[in-house]
Amino acid sequence: MESMAEKQPSKIHQPPEIIVLGPPLVFRTYDKEFSSRFRVLRPWESPLPLPQFLAAEAQNTQAALVSGVVQLTAAVLHHLPSVRLVVTTSAGVNHIDLVECRRRGIAVANAASIFSVDVADLAVGLLLDVLRRISAGNRFVKTGLWPKQKSYRLGFKLGGKKVGIVGLGSIGLYVAKRLEGFGCAISYSSRKEKPSVSYAFCPDIRTLAANSDILVICCALTEQTHHMINREVLLALGKEGVIVNIARGAVVDEKELVSCLQNGEIGGAGLDVFENEPSVPKELYELDNVVMSPHCAVFTEESMRDVYELMCGNLEAFFSNKPLLSLLPEE
Amino acid sequence: MESMAEKQPSKIHQPPEIIVLGPPLVFRTYDKEFSSRFRVLRPWESPLPLPQFLAAEAQNTQAALVSGVVQLTAAVLHHLPSVRLVVTTSAGVNHIDLVECRRRGIAVANAASIFSVDVADLAVGLLLDVLRRISAGNRFVKTGLWPKQKSYRLGFKLGGKKVGIVGLGSIGLYVAKRLEGFGCAISYSSRKEKPSVSYAFCPDIRTLAANSDILVICCALTEQTHHMINREVLLALGKEGVIVNIARGAVVDEKELVSCLQNGEIGGAGLDVFENEPSVPKELYELDNVVMSPHCAVFTEESMRDVYELMCGNLEAFFSNKPLLSLLPEE
Numbered sequence: 338m339e340s341m342a343e344k345q346p347s348k349i350h351q352p353p354e355i356i357v358l359g360p361p362l363v364f365r366t367y368d369k370e371f372s373s374r375f376r377v378l379r380p381w382e383s384p385l386p387l388p389q390f391l392a393a394e395a396q397n398t399q400a401a402l403v404s405g406v407v408q409l410t411a412a413v414l415h416h417l418p419s420v421r422l423v424v425t426t427s428a429g430v431n432h433i434d435l436v437e438c439r440r441r442g443i444a445v446a447n448a449a450s451i452f453s454v455d456v457a458d459l460a461v462g463l464l465l466d467v468l469r470r471i472s473a474g475n476r477f478v479k480t481g482l483w484p485k486q487k488s489y490r491l492g493f494k495l496g497g498k499k500v501g502i503v504g505l506g507s508i509g510l511y512v513a514k515r516l517e518g519f520g521c522a523i524s525y526s527s528r529k530e531k532p533s534v535s536y537a538f539c540p541d542i543r544t545l546a547a548n549s550d551i552l553v554i555c556c557a558l559t560e561q562t563h564h565m566i567n568r569e570v571l572l573a574l575g576k577e578g579v580i581v582n583i584a585r586g587a588v589v590d591e592k593e594l595v596s597c598l599q600n601g602e603i604g605g606a607g608l609d610v611f612e613n614e615p616s617v618p619k620e621l622y623e624l625d626n627v628v629m630s631p632h633c634a635v636f637t638e639e640s641m642r643d644v645y646e647l648m649c650g651n652l653e654a655f656f657s658n659k660p661l662l663s664l665l666p667e668e
Numbered sequence: 669m670e671s672m673a674e675k676q677p678s679k680i681h682q683p684p685e686i687i688v689l690g691p692p693l694v695f696r697t698y699d700k701e702f703s704s705r706f707r708v709l710r711p712w713e714s715p716l717p718l719p720q721f722l723a724a725e726a727q728n729t730q731a732a733l734v735s736g737v738v739q740l741t742a743a744v745l746h747h748l749p750s751v752r753l754v755v756t757t758s759a760g761v762n763h764i765d766l767v768e769c770r771r772r773g774i775a776v777a778n779a780a781s782i783f784s785v786d787v788a789d790l791a792v793g794l795l796l797d798v799l800r801r802i803s804a805g806n807r808f809v810k811t812g813l814w815p816k817q818k819s820y821r822l823g824f825k826l827g828g829k830k831v832g833i834v835g836l837g838s839i840g841l842y843v844a845k846r847l848e849g850f851g852c853a854i855s856y857s858s859r860k861e862k863p864s865v866s867y868a869f870c871p872d873i874r875t876l877a878a879n880s881d882i883l884v885i886c887c888a889l890t891e892q893t894h895h896m897i898n899r900e901v902l903l904a905l906g907k908e909g910v911i912v913n914i915a916r917g918a919v920v921d922e923k924e925l926v927s928c929l930q931n932g933e934i935g936g937a938g939l940d941v942f943e944n945e946p947s948v949p950k951e952l953y954e955l956d957n958v959v960m961s962p963h964c965a966v967f968t969e970e971s972m973r974d975v976y977e978l979m980c981g982n983l984e985a986f987f988s989n990k991p992l993l994s995l996l997p998e999e
Contacts, residue, residue: 362819454827458850462796469968471793472803474961479953483946488693489962494970496785518849519789615814622810630805631820637800639825 359404457511463607501549504556690735788842794938835887
């Protein structure tokens with residue numbers, strides 16, 4: 338495709354200008370390297386409120402680098418009249434007003450599937466942790482309980498379990514492939530059946546839950562998937578069932594999840610994402626069958642390097658009128 | 669093979685007698701079921717010291733069920749003159765004096781490879797936990813640090829890592845198969861090369877460590893493997909290297925391991941086994957890059973059921989002069 342960059346006024350020795358909103362973790366990690374390649378506008382270092390900062394500094398800025406937790410609303414975009422490219426460092430784009438971007442002719446580039454492997458790995462890690470009680474065992478040993486209590490509670494075998502993958506995109510496929518290697522039986526739900534895979538397709542999420550020992554949530558957060566994992570689905574999963582969510586918190590009705598976990602209506606949960614991050618329901622703090630991580634599924638040294646290079650590649654492609662590396666396809 | 673059971677005196681309605689030493693966890697879990705199939709001698713419930721108990725009660729007992737943590741020495745066997753079968757609930761048999769068993773014509777049946785899948789799964793779980801900081805992240809979230817500190821330390825990607833498997837028996841093979849699914853490159857050391865596998869063979873453990881990002885210890889504890897993972901091997905693994913031990917504590921020189929971890933000479937460790945269980949080096953309590961479990965790699969509900977059935981199968985085969993299900997082969 339054609340880049341949407343307008344012809345740059347020729348400013349010799351002047352690197353292209355980008356506005357950074359967030360700033361994303363990858364930006365902080367590679368700040369020096371980014372800053373040697375681009376002229377970086379840093380609203381978070383200014384005493385001005387964001388709208389004033391943008392009005393004063395960013396009226397001609399053509400590209401924005403945006404963290405996955407910043408809400409890029411129509412109101413913010415209104416203050417960035419020249420922006421023609423938004424690069425975000427997340428795979429999900431539910432924080433960006435895509436309709437407004439389209440209306441303004443703004444291309445959006447995301448992290449594509451660069452994080453998918455790491456996210457799938459964390460899903461498996463959380464699942465193994467819940468089933469085999471690893472975090473709880475680590476605490477048992479590190480608090481000196483082992484010599485006192487001698488025996489430790491039995492865990493559960495992963496092999497032979499029926500796993501339902503909710504959303505068979507690149508992350509879901511990597512999760513499925515890994516769990517096949519552990520001897521799990523895979524089925525999935527998805528907007529539509531994937532003819533390229535041999536896993537059993539189950540379009541109805543409640544039926545998928547009823548037929549599964551484990552649900553792994555890998556779908557995007559959309560209006561359709563918001564609170565898709567509700568009380569009815571959780572009860573269908575059942576009291577030995579385990580849920581893993583590495584997608585977005587709001588795919589699950591968190592209040593109902595907490596209640597099901599407190600009452601033993603499901604067996605356990607491995608959660609990297611929550612509805613109101615960084616707030617986490619305190620009721621889960623004391624539950625050994627709940628393992629939580631701070632939305633860090635994508636955060637490895639290696640993926641930060643990879644996404645840094647992808648972001649720079651997108652920005653440089655844009656400024657030299659070349660095709661973007663990870664342009665978000667229009668729906 | 670022929671069972672070594674002597675002809676039973678015909679005691680109608682009298683179930684066969686077994687002496688239980690330990691008692692193993694599987695015995696405690698299935699005590700009722702075991703006791704309905706066998707007449708069980710229970711030295712741990714007697715006020716008598718073990719030798720006196722055995723002298724009084726077990727002179728005609730032909731079969732012993734022995735936990736994996738009981739030392740079955742020549743001295744103990746001396747008090748069990750009629751025993752012709754020892755069934756142990758562990759895969760490892762380093763707690764049994766095999767030479768003395770052979771001298772006395774005692775057959776030994778172990779858990780064979782019944783636990784291998786669960787042990788391999790825990791190895792992968794510990795490794796993912798160390799690399800992706802899952803236990804530490806769980807603590808970070810559950811102690812309410814997330815909203816205060818916002819960002820969490822980056823972890824490391826599993827994919828692309830070079831993994832050296834130390835000991836390619838059934839556990840090692842399951843670990844290798846699982847880690848292949850995560851995109852790791854596998855090589856291994858072993859007493860001899862396995863022509864049936866395509867992984868690179870590296871007979872020298874120091875060279876294997878030097879060429880690996882991760883070492884997974886899966887070998888038996890023998891005189892040859894005692895402290896095989898010494899300081900030199902750990903330094904060869906290097907300061908970003910991770911070691912996982914689900915074999916036996918004493919395969920690793922624990923004192924050197926602690927020192928390497930404290931000084932950052934290796935990158936992290938996932939440990940299910942220790943030299944002096946249930947004692948664990950207290951220096952490791954505070955290290956987030958060390959994940960420990962209380963020698964629970966085999967302890968799942970499912971494997972307990974499986975080993976219960978195997979143990980009963982061995983005992984019943986013995987008492988009915990049929991071939992044992994998991995006779996330990998003579999070396």
